[in-house]
Amino acid sequence: MSANGNLLVGQSGGCTAVINASLAGVVQKALYDGRVGEIFGMRHGIEGLLLSDLVDLRMEPEDMWRRLRRTPSAALGSGRYKLQEEDIGRIVARLRALDIRYFIYIGGNDSADTAHRVSEAARREGYELHAVAVPKTIDNDLPYTDHCPGYGSIARFVSTVTQEVGLDTEAMRRIDPVKIVEVMGRDAGWVAASAVLGKQRDTDAPHLIYVPERPLSRERFLNDIKECHQRHGYVVAVVTETVRDESGGSIARTDPVFSHDPFGHRYLTGAASYLADLVARELGLRARFDKPGTIQRMSMAMASEVDLQEAYEVGAHAVRVALNGEDDKMVTIERISNDPYTSRPGLVPLVEIANRQKLLPDEYINADGNHVTSTYLEYALPLIGGEAVTYSHLRGKRPSGVAPSDERKRPALCPRPSGP
Amino acid sequence: MSANGNLLVGQSGGCTAVINASLAGVVQKALYDGRVGEIFGMRHGIEGLLLSDLVDLRMEPEDMWRRLRRTPSAALGSGRYKLQEEDIGRIVARLRALDIRYFIYIGGNDSADTAHRVSEAARREGYELHAVAVPKTIDNDLPYTDHCPGYGSIARFVSTVTQEVGLDTEAMRRIDPVKIVEVMGRDAGWVAASAVLGKQRDTDAPHLIYVPERPLSRERFLNDIKECHQRHGYVVAVVTETVRDESGGSIARTDPVFSHDPFGHRYLTGAASYLADLVARELGLRARFDKPGTIQRMSMAMASEVDLQEAYEVGAHAVRVALNGEDDKMVTIERISNDPYTSRPGLVPLVEIANRQKLLPDEYINADGNHVTSTYLEYALPLIGGEAVTYSHLRGKRPSGVAPSDERKRPALCPRPSGP
Numbered sequence: 067m068s069a070n071g072n073l074l075v076g077q078s079g080g081c082t083a084v085i086n087a088s089l090a091g092v093v094q095k096a097l098y099d100g101r102v103g104e105i106f107g108m109r110h111g112i113e114g115l116l117l118s119d120l121v122d123l124r125m126e127p128e129d130m131w132r133r134l135r136r137t138p139s140a141a142l143g144s145g146r147y148k149l150q151e152e153d154i155g156r157i158v159a160r161l162r163a164l165d166i167r168y169f170i171y172i173g174g175n176d177s178a179d180t181a182h183r184v185s186e187a188a189r190r191e192g193y194e195l196h197a198v199a200v201p202k203t204i205d206n207d208l209p210y211t212d213h214c215p216g217y218g219s220i221a222r223f224v225s226t227v228t229q230e231v232g233l234d235t236e237a238m239r240r241i242d243p244v245k246i247v248e249v250m251g252r253d254a255g256w257v258a259a260s261a262v263l264g265k266q267r268d269t270d271a272p273h274l275i276y277v278p279e280r281p282l283s284r285e286r287f288l289n290d291i292k293e294c295h296q297r298h299g300y301v302v303a304v305v306t307e308t309v310r311d312e313s314g315g316s317i318a319r320t321d322p323v324f325s326h327d328p329f330g331h332r333y334l335t336g337a338a339s340y341l342a343d344l345v346a347r348e349l350g351l352r353a354r355f356d357k358p359g360t361i362q363r364m365s366m367a368m369a370s371e372v373d374l375q376e377a378y379e380v381g382a383h384a385v386r387v388a389l390n391g392e393d394d395k396m397v398t399i400e401r402i403s404n405d406p407y408t409s410r411p412g413l414v415p416l417v418e419i420a421n422r423q424k425l426l427p428d429e430y431i432n433a434d435g436n437h438v439t440s441t442y443l444e445y446a447l448p449l450i451g452g453e454a455v456t457y458s459h460l461r462g463k464r465p466s467g468v469a470p471s472d473e474r475k476r477p478a479l480c481p482r483p484s485g486p
Numbered sequence: 487m488s489a490n491g492n493l494l495v496g497q498s499g500g501c502t503a504v505i506n507a508s509l510a511g512v513v514q515k516a517l518y519d520g521r522v523g524e525i526f527g528m529r530h531g532i533e534g535l536l537l538s539d540l541v542d543l544r545m546e547p548e549d550m551w552r553r554l555r556r557t558p559s560a561a562l563g564s565g566r567y568k569l570q571e572e573d574i575g576r577i578v579a580r581l582r583a584l585d586i587r588y589f590i591y592i593g594g595n596d597s598a599d600t601a602h603r604v605s606e607a608a609r610r611e612g613y614e615l616h617a618v619a620v621p622k623t624i625d626n627d628l629p630y631t632d633h634c635p636g637y638g639s640i641a642r643f644v645s646t647v648t649q650e651v652g653l654d655t656e657a658m659r660r661i662d663p664v665k666i667v668e669v670m671g672r673d674a675g676w677v678a679a680s681a682v683l684g685k686q687r688d689t690d691a692p693h694l695i696y697v698p699e700r701p702l703s704r705e706r707f708l709n710d711i712k713e714c715h716q717r718h719g720y721v722v723a724v725v726t727e728t729v730r731d732e733s734g735g736s737i738a739r740t741d742p743v744f745s746h747d748p749f750g751h752r753y754l755t756g757a758a759s760y761l762a763d764l765v766a767r768e769l770g771l772r773a774r775f776d777k778p779g780t781i782q783r784m785s786m787a788m789a790s791e792v793d794l795q796e797a798y799e800v801g802a803h804a805v806r807v808a809l810n811g812e813d814d815k816m817v818t819i820e821r822i823s824n825d826p827y828t829s830r831p832g833l834v835p836l837v838e839i840a841n842r843q844k845l846l847p848d849e850y851i852n853a854d855g856n857h858v859t860s861t862y863l864e865y866a867l868p869l870i871g872g873e874a875v876t877y878s879h880l881r882g883k884r885p886s887g888v889a890p891s892d893e894r895k896r897p898a899l900c901p902r903p904s905g906p
Contacts, residue, residue: 081654110660137877139653146661230784233559234501240530241566245780339759359776360665364650366875367787455786457557 070101071167073385074115075123076108077140077202078173078180081360082216083369084377085202086134086141088172091381092200093123094131101389102168111145111173112180115160116153135378138364149180154187161188161195168196168388172381174203174214178396179420185394196388199396199416200380204363206256209424210414211398215380216363218373218449221260223358223365224249224304226455229264231356232271232302233457239300244291244345244353247272248338249362251306254425255279257362259438260446261304264454271302272437278308279426280435282317287341288348290436295351305337317341372451376409383411407448490521491587493805494535495543496528497560497622498593498600501780502636503789504797505622506554506561508592511801512620513543514551516588521809526584531565531593532600535580536573555798558784569600574607581608581615588616588808592801594623594634598816599840605814616808619816619836620800624783626676629844630834631818635800636783638793638869641680643778643785644669644724646875649684651776652691652722653877659720664711664765664773667692668758669782671726674845675699677782679858680866681724684874691722692857698728699846700855702737707761708768710856715771725757737761792871796829803831827868 075092077085089107096102105123108114121142134141149157161169161184171181178199185197201208206217228247235245251257255277262272273294276282294301311317318340338355345353380397387395396419398412430442447454495512497505509527516522525543528534541562554561569577581589581604591601598619605617621628626637648667655665671677675697682692693714696702714721731737738760758775765773800817807815816839818832850862867874 077657081657113660137653138650140657142657143659144657226787227781227785230558230786231780233557234780234784237497237501237560237562237564239563240533336759339756354779355777356779356781357775357777358781359774359778360651360654361647361776361778361781364654365647365787366650367646367785 070103070389071165072104072106073102073168073170074106074108074161074164074166075142075170076111076114076172077142077144078111078171078177079144079146079203080174080363081139081144082202082204082363083138083219083366084215084373085172086137086139087374087377088200088202088215088381089141090131090134091378092170092172092385095382095385096168097124099385099389102385103165106164106166107142110143111147111177112149112157112171112184113145113147114142115157118160135374136366138366138369146176148176149183154183157184158187158191158193162193167194168198168385170198170200170381170384170388172200172202174201174205175208175419175421175423177202178208178416181396182394182416182420185416196391196393197416198384198388198392199419200384201396201398202377204250204257205252205254207252207254207423207425208396208419209422210418211396212401212409213399213449215373215377215399217256218370218376218451219365219368220250220257220363221263221446222370222373222450223362223368224257224260225263225450226368227358228261228272228302228304229270229455229457235271235300235302242352242354243295243300244342244351245302246338246342246345246353246355247302247304248307248336248355248357249304251278251308253278253308253423255306255431256426258304258306259426259430259442262438262443263447263450264456266456266458269298272304273298273301274303274436275438276303276305276309276436277426277431278306278310279431281310281312281314282435283312284317284344288344291345291351292349303341305341307337309337370449370451372407372449380411387413404444404448490523490809491585492524492526493522493588493590494526494528494581494584494586495562495590496531496534496592497562497564498531498591498597499564499566499623500594500783501559501564502622502624502783503558503639503786504635504793505592506557506559507794507797508620508622508635508801509561510551510554511798512590512592512805515802515805517544519805519809522588522805523585526586527562530563531567531597532569532577532604533565533567534562535577538580555794556786556789558786558789566596568596569603574603577604578607578611578613582613587614588805590618590620590801590804590808592620592622594621594625595628595839595841595843597622598628598836601816602814602836602840605836616811616813617836618804618808618812619839620804621816621818622797624670624677625672625674627672627674627843627845628816628839629842630838631816632821632829633819633869635793635797635819637676638790638796638871639785639788640670640677640783641683641866642790642793642870643782643788644677644680645683645870646788647778648681648692648722648724649690649875649877655691655720655722662772662774663715663720664762664771665722666758666762666765666773666775667722667724668727668756668775668777669724671698671728673698673728673843675726675851676846678724678726679846679850679862682858682863683867683870684876686876686878689718692724693718693721694723694856695858696723696725696729696856697846697851698726698730699851701730701732701734702855703732704737704764708764711765711771712769723761725761727757729757790869790871792827792869800831807833824864824868
């Protein structure tokens with residue numbers, strides 16, 4: 067047992083493909099540094115400390131940490147418990163009893179708030195604690211960091227499947243010409259924006275991107291769909307699950323027809339389901355929707371190598387700075403260069419982070435509010451770790467090759483035989 | 487130009503991750519065989535022939551075929567056009583005008599019907615034609631073939647994401663303990679069944695699998711969910727989009743509340759959306775749903791290598807047997823051995839295939855009608871090409887390690903420090 071005290075780590079908020087890589091970074095750094103005594107994990111975030119639901123991470127085989135670097139979800143269990151005033155005193159007592167001197171909390175905005183309040187409480191009670199938050203959120207909405215671990219991987223997933231869904235919808239356009247893809251994102255459109263990363267040509271999916279930063283009128287949406295359908299013969303629109311209408315409410319929920327059943331229960335319709343239905347009713351075009359849900363944030367097969375690596379590094383850095391005396395801080399990622407892409411970890415006071423959101427900046431959203439700009443591309447492309455999946459051999463062939471030519475021209479003649 | 491005539495190939499029905507591998511098999515076999523003259527592709531299936539919307543596949547660079555072997559969707563464009571009586575005569579005239587002697591049609595049940603009718607019509611008019619169908623459907627519902635190209639890949643996707651969604655739901659179970667995953671499958675539960683392929687222990691997802699072969703009562707469904715939630719603390723249920731209730735109708739549609747809006751328009755709710763809502767209303771448990779939609783049949787990152795290889799081979803075999811004089815047949819896959827897995831192509835008369843479906847046999851569904859049996863596992867595991875993704879290092883650790891222990895026990899003590 068070291069004289070420097072023990073370390074406590076937890077995971078909080080929505081899971082990601084790389085939050086376990088951050089946990090591995092924390093634990094391996096602590097294991098290899100002689101100054102750390104015990105290494106405890108909280109089950110389901112801060113509740114694990116309150117309920118004494120802890121695990122001894124020194125008991126795990128070494129091999130576990132290598133494997134966790136490529137295991138999605140939160141191995142300690144996650145949570146969204148909001149600290150109550152009466153919890154604060156108990157928490158410091160628990161930390162004291164366990165001789166915890168390093169408190170590492172992996173999560174998003176709410177988790178930063180929790181870590182900040184734990185740090186404050188310890189300070190108030192004169193208990194020496196080094197509380198450091200590790201950023202994690204597919205929403206990519208934390209301020210003061212170039213981006214958040216988790217975002218590069220969901221961006222790789224969403225951009226890849228958008229190209230694949232695009233190929234499918236194009237091939238099937240005589241049957242189901244309109245496809246709405248609903249992706250995650252609390253108040254910010256970062257995930258929806260990433261759908262663009264494999265797009266090479268105007269004709270490629272996604273044709274439309276709707277983000278919560280721009281209110282969407284139903285009329286405008288229907289006009290967009292109609293115009294894209296006329297131009298390309300098919301449409302792929304990507305929408306954030308929380309996209310709003312002009313009133314500021316969710317576009318799905320504010321329709322009085324679908325918001326509640328006759329018993330007054332709220333009906334769980336989603337944006338894409340509602341919008342696909344709207345297209346079918348109003349434009350007479352068959353429309354379908356894909357809602358990858360949890361799948362989009364968990365896919366290891368489509369995870370970003372850059373993201374996996376950075377997630378590990380921010381975890382390790384949190385332990386490094388906590389051991390060096392930092393407290394009440396969050397680790398950030400600072401971008402050094404784009405080509406080749408390099409970054410380094412930084413630090414920001416937790417009070418600057420807690421409960422603040424970084425939305426998509428105006429320069430990343432096009433003037434019409436239905437797509438993203440090339441400035442966004444420069445920002446996001448390095449984060450997915452390697453080239454975007456484009457299937458461009460197929461796309462580039464149009465209209466002369468195997469890929470669909472403009473069917474509205476419908477050539478009356480079979481192409482001339484070229485002979486062997 | 488060869489004396490033997492030209493070849494015409496088309497793709498039809500829903501897209502898959504490997505239908506282009508079959509196209510590559512057809513074209514490369516034809517390119518390398520001196521007996522084939524021109525090689526034409528129909529755009530959007532048989533409609534391409536009717537509308538003279540054809541492409542000359544000899545004009546593609548050789549490299550295209552290698553790349554198409556790993557490109558999802560249908561590069562020629564797909565369709566679901568049902569041949570009308572008046573089309574038949576025109577089709578034979580078109581085939582004659584283009585000197586088509588080999589007609590290769592890649593698709594499912596309906597496409598087999600189309601190929602059969604084209605073959606019959608040519609025979610009736612005394613025009614020598616060799617029509618061979620190539621099986622393709624993620625639904626895996628064609629009879630006389632061990633399985634269908636496309637199935638192994640969607641099974642790999644569904645089994646992988648079910649494990650990932652399971653880890654996520656387990657970690658988040660204090661917030662959203664119930665997850666419904668809706669997967670494809672017309673009248674058969676083959677795709678839903680494949681969710682089991684990564685399951686190692688009783689506690690792992692999927693806990694429940696519902697297929698259209700077994701009617702599902704709402705009461706029974708709610709009891710299953712409640713019981714699983716009590717046992718595991720979370721539930722992942724996988725349902726086929728077409729799962730039926732006792733009346734034989736879709737479980738979602740037959741609820742009078744949700745089937746139509748007040749104007750009489752049918753509302754596009756799905757099975758999972760409806761069932762998640764039912765759980766929330768009736769059991770008071772927060773429930774969410776994932777509906778990967780098109781994404782599940784298009785994922786190249788999760789495609790099965792066995793499937794990609796077999797899809798190519800059935801395409802090549804179709805050309806081989808057509809050149810050898812076969813007509814009015816579909817290529818099948820015959821399983822030779824399970825360990826190691828080996829297969830070979832076979833042939834079946836089209837008249838045996840057209841418009842018939844192979845449902846999940848009784849011995850693959852458990853007695854309760856809410857899961858699959860180990861007999862199914864033996865059948866399906868070889869098809870996903872390599873081991874299922876299980877993340878078993880995490881699962882196997884329970885309850886002593888990092889992975890969640892039984893939280894209802896909530897140990898009052900922190901585990902004993904083991905010391906470095």
